[in-house]
Amino acid sequence: MKKFTVLDLLDQDLKEHNALNLRCVGGRSGLSREIQVPDLNRPGLALTGFFDNFGPHRIQIFGRGEHAYLEKLQRDGNIESLQELFRREIPCCIFTHALEPTRDFTTISEQASVATLQTDIGSSEFSSRLIRALSNVFAPQEVMHGVLVEVFGIGVLIVGDSGVGKSEAALELIERGHRLVADDAVEIRCVAGNILQGAGAHKALGHHMEIRGLGIINITHIFGVGAIRDSKQVQLLVELELWDQNKVYDRIGAEDRTREVLGVHVPYLQVPVKPGRNVPIIIETAAMNERLKKMGYYSAREFNQSVLKWLESENARNLYFEKHGELLERERQNGGGAGSSIAPMDEAD
């Protein structure tokens, strides 16, 4: 993985409930320091001079309590513990609640070239946002060759060999009102242990696609902002492959097939492609079927259940007729000819 520096943290373009609202208020020369672990530390104890089990590689968060203590240290003219703190290789310090660092703090951190950042968000809320942001950054990731589209709210990653028609299928899906997340190089991160979040590997390049015969086209300009999305969870993996006469394709779909991506099992479909087969509609249907499955409805399984039920009732019927048929037969042989209360004879076998 590429080094993640304090500057990269400042550059994180997160919005709304994820925004970190960070700005640098000192120690600019320390912006190139690497952040190695996705953890935080409140350095209250360290400021009092207690450094046992101190986490030096962690980002140090200064909240109201730490700030008040810094002011006390400033009043007392005590700089020892601050010097001790900055003797360690800490990546950066962040002041929450838009608190200003004290004079001593600024001088010492500047000397140690450790960046001081500031945010207007409260400590607890900021901590949870920062942990979220860092765990995304440090999440296991992989770039996959394919197209990620959102179809009826389901993130579908279309993969397959070059030239099999991934982009064309995606283009038709977009044309039908679905959204493009990324074409070709899809960056997938495993967030929170079991969620695969996909996005374009290069955000700066926007939403472009290459269509054979057309060249590179700008999806945002052609189809509008409604046709794109920045990131989406990968919920279904569809592999397109050229129709192989000798291969056995799933004809029932009762068992859930999955494929592992970054250790997460993703529902997986293999769709054979041949001229005249409308792949986008198959993918659309697969997405809707996936939604049904999420709601607990399994088309193939339920169909099979009905078949089983039907066969069972048919069996029961036959048994019934067999038994009563024999009875009727006997009655007739006895010269009765009655027994009209029972089902007609010709259905008995």
Place this chain on the structure above:
Amino acid sequence: MMVEREVTIKNRAGIHARPAALIVQTASKFASKINFHKDNETVNAKSIMGIITLGAGFNTRLTIKADGEDEGDAVDALTRLFENRFEEE
């Protein structure tokens, strides 16, 4: 078996649309699976968007990896493109 070779981008402009198209055209002639590696990124050499989004500028080093029956020829042909500066300049 797999053939691997490191190349350096020698044309000033780096890999922009035209060189990318040349690379893809050349790579697509071969049956082998061909990938380009830069740092820790890997892209399919038969995909134009992949090649362009690699963001390979002047003097960048890339590794070409080919795997398949015609892997040697594929790597040779691609290396030639890089050495000829994609017929630019």
